[in-house]
Amino acid sequence: MDVTAALGSPNETSDQVLVVSSFAGEALSGGVQQLDSAADGYFSKLQADGALPVKLGKASLFHRVPGLSADCVVVSGAGDASEFGPWAATQWAGTAAKLLAADEHRQVGWHVEDFTSTNLTQAVAAAINGCHGQDLLRAKKNLHPFQSMHWFTEDTEAVRRGHILADGLLLARELVNLPANLMYPESFARRAAEVAVATGQELEVWDELRLRREGCGALLAVAAASARPPRLLILRHRGSAQRAPLALVGKGVTFDSGGLSLKPSDGMLDMKCDMAGAATVLAAMQVIARLDIERPVIGVVGLVENMISGHAFKLGDVLTARSGKTIEIHNTDAEGRLVLADALDVCQDEQPEQIIDLATLTGACVVALGTDVAGLMSNNQILEDQLRRCADAVGEQVWPLPMHAHFGEQIQSQVADIKNMGAGRWGGAITAAKFLEEFVRETPWTHIDMAGPAFSDKAKPHLDAGATGALVRTLVEFAGQG
Numbered sequence: 001m002d003v004t005a006a007l008g009s010p011n012e013t014s015d016q017v018l019v020v021s022s023f024a025g026e027a028l029s030g031g032v033q034q035l036d037s038a039a040d041g042y043f044s045k046l047q048a049d050g051a052l053p054v055k056l057g058k059a060s061l062f063h064r065v066p067g068l069s070a071d072c073v074v075v076s077g078a079g080d081a082s083e084f085g086p087w088a089a090t091q092w093a094g095t096a097a098k099l100l101a102a103d104e105h106r107q108v109g110w111h112v113e114d115f116t117s118t119n120l121t122q123a124v125a126a127a128i129n130g131c132h133g134q135d136l137l138r139a140k141k142n143l144h145p146f147q148s149m150h151w152f153t154e155d156t157e158a159v160r161r162g163h164i165l166a167d168g169l170l171l172a173r174e175l176v177n178l179p180a181n182l183m184y185p186e187s188f189a190r191r192a193a194e195v196a197v198a199t200g201q202e203l204e205v206w207d208e209l210r211l212r213r214e215g216c217g218a219l220l221a222v223a224a225a226s227a228r229p230p231r232l233l234i235l236r237h238r239g240s241a242q243r244a245p246l247a248l249v250g251k252g253v254t255f256d257s258g259g260l261s262l263k264p265s266d267g268m269l270d271m272k273c274d275m276a277g278a279a280t281v282l283a284a285m286q287v288i289a290r291l292d293i294e295r296p297v298i299g300v301v302g303l304v305e306n307m308i309s310g311h312a313f314k315l316g317d318v319l320t321a322r323s324g325k326t327i328e329i330h331n332t333d334a335e336g337r338l339v340l341a342d343a344l345d346v347c348q349d350e351q352p353e354q355i356i357d358l359a360t361l362t363g364a365c366v367v368a369l370g371t372d373v374a375g376l377m378s379n380n381q382i383l384e385d386q387l388r389r390c391a392d393a394v395g396e397q398v399w400p401l402p403m404h405a406h407f408g409e410q411i412q413s414q415v416a417d418i419k420n421m422g423a424g425r426w427g428g429a430i431t432a433a434k435f436l437e438e439f440v441r442e443t444p445w446t447h448i449d450m451a452g453p454a455f456s457d458k459a460k461p462h463l464d465a466g467a468t469g470a471l472v473r474t475l476v477e478f479a480g481q482g
């Protein structure tokens with residue numbers, strides 16, 4: 001998409017469509033207020049009739065507004081002016097974009113005069129994201145991405161960053177939205193190679209043989225029943241700063257049938273999304289490289305398909321992970337932690353300063369926090385707090401879960417060093433994190449369980465259903481700050 005930034009006069013624009021904001025309150029405010037006199041009081045009349053959208057997630061299209069040169073104007077609700085931050089900016093822009101994309105609109109202008117740089121970057125990212133749908137493989141699209149966008153601002157840098165961020169969001173969503181017959185460990189690795197070449201990163205690809213030589217017994221057990229061979233990828237963004245890297249680690253289960261602990265059909269349908277952690281890591285690495293972030297960052301993703309066959313790993317099996325720890329299998333559907341156990345171990349060969357892992361790890365986390373909030377579980381308060389602030393700064397939602405030692409007792413095993421499941425269902429997100437902690441040595445580490453926010457059954461006003469691109473923004477913010 002062609003994205004430009006230039007000041008100009010919104011009421012005399014050559015853009016086909018003009019998007020403006022309108023805040024809640026008694027007086028006309030936001031972009032609509034600034035256009036109202038040119039438009040001969042059109043918007044104040046609408047407001048008097050209560051016909052002006054002001055709430056976040058609400059937008060309306062008005063054709064041939066008198067006095068304005070654009071063919072149509074979209075008024076998108078911006079909520080309370082005092083609360084207008086990155087999350088509001090995301091909804092404001094995404095809602096307008098998605099509404100417009102229902103029809104074909106080539107050229108869209110965005111009236112964003114008073115936006116801060118941060119809000120502007122998030123609005124640009126959300127606008128590009130919002131006009132792209134999950135209908136990758138549908139001949140007749142539900143959403144039609146615009147050809148070009150023009151932002152009424154001098155802040156070209158914020159717009160440039162938003163565009164780069166959006167490309168990352170679209171990459172993460174595409175990888176997750178592609179079904180498991182098209183997106184599997186090898187095809188993910190091919191895609192990662194394209195990203196690495198395009199952004200000048202190093203990429204190491206471990207095939208089955210290498211995984212065996214490295215002793216990745218936990219990851220290989222999950223992969224054993226699949227006709228699709230596993231992969232482990234190591235991406236390296238060198239950066240310019242002389243310091244130990246930040247490590248981003250992702251769960252890449254390209255399809256999770258549950259294995260012999262088979263999922264019911266309802267629970268299996270969306271399990272192409274179980275590689276969202278890996279997709280988030282690859283997308284964040286792309287953005288980090290394109291923004292020239294100083295800090296060295298490595299991305300490690302473990303890619304497998306969890307299937308059933310005569311080669312499948314079984315309940316009661318004892319696996320030896322790369323770290324040397326033995327794991328008793330109580331449920332083959334608790335496979336993500338096995339993949340991550342080895343991926344976490346691999347990333348520590350690079351002596352990272354900090355580790356963040358991302359995974360659609362447990363349904364229990366969705367029970368605890370709902371579908372829109374990711375769970376944070378950490379061995380380090382400072383890192384956890386810093387991640388929370390980064391999520392806030394980009395309008396994403398995360399929340400900490402406790403890591404008390406007694407949760408660790410639930411994964412004790414009588415026959416191996418640990419087992420891959422807690423004692424019952426309760427606290428399942430935390431027992432999973434306690435399992436992961438067993439594979440982290442001294443390094444500050446935070447686990448992000450994104451089973452809720454990674455994938456959405458229903459469309460939102462600002463974004464189509466399916467993959468969301470959640471947490472790409474937070475990771476990029478963290479890499480840039482930290």
Ligand code: BES
Pocket residue numbers: 256274331333334335336360361362363364366421422428451452
């Ligand atoms: N991939 C699932 C978790 C999941 C659930 C992701 C819903 C996205 C939406 C994971 O591998 C899994 O099956 N976890 C089990 C763990 C249990 C067997 C201990 C779960 O949550 O039920």
Ligand code: MN
Pocket residue numbers: 256258332333334335336
């Ligand atoms: Mn599973």
Ligand code: ZN
Pocket residue numbers: 253256274333335336360361
């Ligand atoms: Zn899974």
